[in-house]
Structure formats: C-alpha cells, structure tokens
Amino acid sequence: MGIVSPGFHGRRRGGVTLPPGQYLTEDFPVLSAGPTPRVAVDTWRFTVTTEFGREHHWSWPDLLALPSETPTVDLHCVTKWSKLGTTWQGVSLDTLLADVETAADYALVYAHGGYTTNLPLDDLLDGQAWIVYRYDDDDLTSEHGGPARLLVPHLYLWKSAKWVRGIRLLDENEPGFWETAGYHDYGDPWREQRYQGD
Ligand SMILES: Nc1nc2c(c(=O)[nH]1)N[C@H]1C(S)=C(S)[C@@H](COP(=O)(O)O)O[C@H]1N2
Ligand SMILES: [Mo]
Secondary structure, three states: OOOOOOOOOOEEEOOEEEOOOOEEOOOOOOOOOOOOOOOOOOOOEEEEEOOOOOEEEEEHHHHHHOOOEOOEEEEEOOOOEEEEEEEEEEEEHHHHOOOOOOOOOEEEEEEOOOOEEEEEHHHHOOOOOEEEEEEOOEEOOHHHOOOOEEEOOOOOHHHOOOOEEEEEEEOOOOOOHHHHOOEOOOOOHHHOOOEOOO
C-alpha cells in the first residue's frame, strides 16, 4: 500500500471523498430530538459563562453588529447523510470569545428546549465554529435552528446545537444529551466516532 491520507478510509463518489459510512444527500433533512422551539429575536440572548462564573451576554442586535463570516462547509450527520457545500452566515466563536477570559478546556453548549452537547473548547476556536443566523441567503428557519444555531462542521452534526442560547466553559468535561445516551464524546466523522468506544 502507498500513501495513507486522512481521506484514506473515506468513500469516493463522483470525485468526492466522504467520511467512512456516509452517503450524499442533496436535500436538507431536519433532525430534532423534540418539538421545534419558537425563539423570538427581541428576547434572544446568548450567554457565555466562564469557569469562574463570569457571564458575557449578547442580544440579537449585539450579534448582528459583530463582523460576520460566510463559511461554505460540508455537513456530516451520524445517521449517515452528508450534505456538501452548504453556505451560512454568522459570527465566528473566535470573535465572540475574543474578550472572554478563560483557561477552560471544555465547553457545554445549551439550547432552547433543553438540548445540550459538549466539545473541547479548542474545537470552537481557530475558525472552526460559528453562531449562524442565515443559511443559503435566507434567515435560518426554526426547523434548522433559527434564529441562531451553532455550526461546528468538522464534527458530526449533533454537535451543532440548534436554537443555541449559551455556552458554559468548564475545567472538566461534561457530556451533553446524545453523549450521555451513548454517542461518542468527540464525534469526528473522518475517524467514524459515532458511539462510545469507536
Ligand atoms: N437543539 C438541538 N440541536 C440539535 C439537535 C436537536 O435535537 N436539538 N439535533 C442535532 C442533530 S442529531 C443533527 S443531525 C442536527 C440536524 O440539523 P438540521 O435539522 O438542521 O439538519 O442538529 C443537531 N442539533
Ligand atoms: Mo444527527
């Protein structure tokens, strides 16, 4: 055998390499563990709480006033669909966390409706994650997490909490909703980390 590249275990389909076990879809499936919460922008607030208990808040106008980015990214759901080349608009977590003093290693993300998901803080930084409010040149629909959701495309899509309302920065890892139910703590699609032990 020759070169082992990151996509080595992926599947080639029409010139596209997908993570192992994934198939391509053109439509945009909706996956929600419960009912779709209707979150109003006039009361919307995003809160980052540090490991010291210090809170940082952003209102909807605060969020829209921050410099935004338009990432085009591939999505990989643990139920095996992948959707390539999706374009979003939102604020990078680098921007949101720029003035947040923290030495935490972990993040626990909170959504309206009670959903949570965890990831290392490093995975929210360096251009890897956004709070997005537009998809495909339209306001984000509530089904897909509007008015705003987290987007962390390098991990399985369950980490991209819809209807996001806050992030707690933690010294110790705390598993979220699916992670507590047996899904992988990290969830790297290229290493096919679907379930605990993968
Ligand atoms: N708040 C919340 N966020 C969530 C979920 C959820 O049930 N509640 N489902 C996750 C899962 S499993 C997936 S695959 C994606 C689906 O996003 P979509 O419905 O926009 O395709 O949202 C993730 N974020
Ligand atoms: Mo999912």
